Amino acid sequence: MEQFVMYFDQLTCPESFPWHFANIVATNEHIIEVMFSNTASEINKNKITELCKQQLILYFSKKLTTFCLPFISQGTRFSSTVYDELLKIPFGVNTPNLVHY
Template sequence: MSSGFHQIDYKSPIGLIEIIGTEEAVCSIMFSEKAEPENFIGSDTPKVLELCFHELDEYFKGTRYEFTFPYTFEGTDFQNTVWTTLKGIPYAGTSSYKDIAVSIGNEKAIRAVGSANGKNKLSIVIPCHRIIGSNGKLTGYAGGLWRKEWLLQHEKNFKK
């Protein structure tokens, strides 16, 4: 980890999640193929990472539907627009690449929306798992389709 960045690992029901951030904000929440956590909350862990850890834990327990910890994402203007739009997909809801393209005023940008979706570094919080194909079928997910299916079912099970 380069200077200024901290990392903790969260052991979720669907694999290890690496949380990376600074004193001010979380910048990455990604699934890892590591079997066991290597980075734990310690006295030098920024409060924002601890908050992210606890909010993810509540999400997986089915008691949290929105995230409040500070986070940041960096991408092109187009990617930022797509990621901001993804945040509007409600808990347990779904949308398609085409729906997102239409909602940002560029209905021909379906593939570009898919590409931006695949570059999202804030898994679960920027809910790219809620994107499905226009035909209702599951489409690619960086964390694996089985995780996407699990997350969608989890949210349906706990939806208020």
């Protein structure tokens, strides 16, 4: 069973972003949250936050199109369904007509 210790790290976002930071929250084994914000977070990093940070850097520089991170989806059944659907959106797709009923 995983010990519930929280780790925090942050990445400064590219200048083209409306936010200044990507704040990363993780446990010993999983990413819990990546939140874009204009507020810096505390730093208490571990190997999981470092891995996330490295992959975000590669993603922002267009060298990575698919993340390979251990993460836990938190929330209601509905929000978990939404997260699962978001994971199906291909890299670079940005359209309001993406959803098909």
